Amino acid sequence: MDENKLIITIILSVTILVIGGIYVADRIGVFPSDGQVSSKSLESLVNNPVPQFLLKDKNGTEYSSENLKGKKVVLFFNEGIMCYPGCWNQVASLGTDGRFQSPDIAALSVVIDSPDDWQKAIKEMPELAKATLVFDRDKSVSKKFNMLTAPSSMHSGSMPGHTYILVDKEGIVRYVYDDPNMGINNDLLFSELEKMK
Numbered sequence: 048m049d050e051n052k053l054i055i056t057i058i059l060s061v062t063i064l065v066i067g068g069i070y071v072a073d074r075i076g077v078f079p080s081d082g083q084v085s086s087k088s089l090e091s092l093v094n095n096p097v098p099q100f101l102l103k104d105k106n107g108t109e110y111s112s113e114n115l116k117g118k119k120v121v122l123f124f125n126e127g128i129m130c131y132p133g134c135w136n137q138v139a140s141l142g143t144d145g146r147f148q149s150p151d152i153a154a155l156s157v158v159i160d161s162p163d164d165w166q167k168a169i170k171e172m173p174e175l176a177k178a179t180l181v182f183d184r185d186k187s188v189s190k191k192f193n194m195l196t197a198p199s200s201m202h203s204g205s206m207p208g209h210t211y212i213l214v215d216k217e218g219i220v221r222y223v224y225d226d227p228n229m230g231i232n233n234d235l236l237f238s239e240l241e242k243m244k
Contacts, residue, residue, distance in 0.1 A: 088193040092212065092220045100188045102155070102181035105162035110155055110181055112218060118153045119240050120214040124194040124207040127158035128168055133229030134209065135172055142178030146237045151216070155181050159189065159206065199227040211236060215243045 199208025213222040
């Protein structure tokens with residue numbers, strides 16, 4: 048094989064690999080399916096009424112945009128059960144940090160898993176039992192809040208990442224924080240809650 052044919056073969060092979068890689072990445076959801084710049088869609092929530100939502104905990108207790116008015120609300124959208132230890136640690140920390148147990152604060156961890164999955168997780172990490180987990184099984188609330196394409200999502204288009212929405216007592220979104228590092232952000236969250244009336 049002469050040198051020109053070898054170069055053409057290499058170029059064709061690389062091109063096929065790149066196109067194949069892009070196709071596979073698109074099929075498994077690496078790229079956002081809606082093509083939106085998700086950080087802008089998150090920023091657009093701030094200073095606007097919180098999108099209407101209704102979520103339930105494992106006991107069927109309802110938490111909604113309406114019945115939470117009068118409280119400062121933390122909505123922590125996360126990858127849930129598969130996000131160990133990052134999301135588990137933040138969920139547990141919101142449930143055990145006394146600053147978030149005030150009667151005028153509701154800290155809700157929004158997950159797309161089933162309550163049964165979380166019962167198994169609680170056996171492994173009992174501190175999770177103190178958290179208020181609410182279930183978005185059909186992902187309708189996550190979609191409404193643009194959480195499935197947040198920059199922190201490692202499964203863009205199909206799962207939330209690690210994002211906080213803070214809502215004031217009148218039901219207005221006052222702060223949004225998307226954390227691709229998936230840390231425990233209680234100090235930051237509480238300092239933002241303190242700024243609200």
